[in-house]
Amino acid sequence: MTSAPTGQQHQLRRGNHVATVVEVGGGLREYAVDGCHVVDGFGSQDRIDGGRGQVLVPWPNRIRDGRYTWDGTQHQLPLTEVARGNASHGLLRWTAWALRDRDEDRVRLGAGVWPQPGYPFRLDVEVEYTLTDTGLGVVVTARNTGDTPAPYGVGQHPYVTAGTALVDDWLLTVPGARRITVDDRGLPTGSESVAASTYDFRSARTIGALQLDTAYTDLDRTASGVCTIRVQDPTGGTGVDVWLGEGSEYVQVFTGDTLPDASRRRRGIAVEPMSCPPDAFRSGEGLVRLAPGQTHTLRWGLTPF
Secondary structure: OOOOOOOOEEEEEEOOEEEEEEOEOOOEEEEEEOOEEOEOOOOOOOOOOOOOOOEEOOOOOEEEOOEEEEOOEEEEOOOOEHHHOEEEOOOOOOOEOEEEEEEOOEEEEEEEEOOEOOEOOOEEEEEEEEEOOOOEEEEEEEEEOOOOOEEEOOEEOOEEOOOOOOHHHOEEEOOEEEEEEEOOOOOEEEEEEOOOOOOOOOOOEEOOOOOOEEEEEEEOOOOOOOEEEEEEOOOOOOEEEEEEOOOOOEEEEEOOOOOOOHHHOOOOEEEEEEOOOOOHHHHOOOOEEEOOOOEEEEEEEEEEO
16 A cells, blocks of 8 residues: 555666656656656655646547547547536546556556446556666557447657756757647647747747647658657757657647646646547547457657757
């Protein structure tokens, strides 16, 4: 038993790399190298705020009114972003994830999505964190253990830091050619090119006072299919690369301006790998039709420098 609000704490070590993964939400609480923080996480006796490090299954981001139609049947999800009238960030954020396997530098946790109002489908989900000599790798795998096809999307919500007080002075690189435009509820209204706009971070530039809660797509990738978002301190040149691999078709970048705790605002940047954009259960864009027995994998990671 543990008194921590996030349950059992799974600490990983490899050389000078240390990370902690928590039972509640299967999320990443901390990651540091030589004692320097790579993620803007939270303490062992703190509750999770702002989705920090949480796994977002079976959808990332928002669903308008929590209502969608699947194979001719309309479903109503609970509204977890009440002020905006949205269902937000999936169903497993506050679930206890069970330990399934671990070594000194690796841990694998699992949780189930059971048929329930608004989502009458069954999934088995695992998240595995692995420290290497150069960084932290994360793999989220879901398998449809039910007998009907299920709508599925996935994301994760890490906040990264370049080490200095506020994001304003940090250099940001996001190799996305288009951004999803949204209304005041954070719901998509379309998409547009970032060219010649304040949202164009395809070349590194200072964030300044710009407020970001923006999904990017048309991501530039290497020949091996990896896209890299870079957050960097311009004075010391240190920072972190957030790499997006298999299953990461979109990325949400959030400067934390609307966090309930004002002291946490603009002190880290959420760089959220996502398999689909906001409101995918309604639009169908990027949405996975997960057949019985089928699996889906999301890969991403952090490389500090």
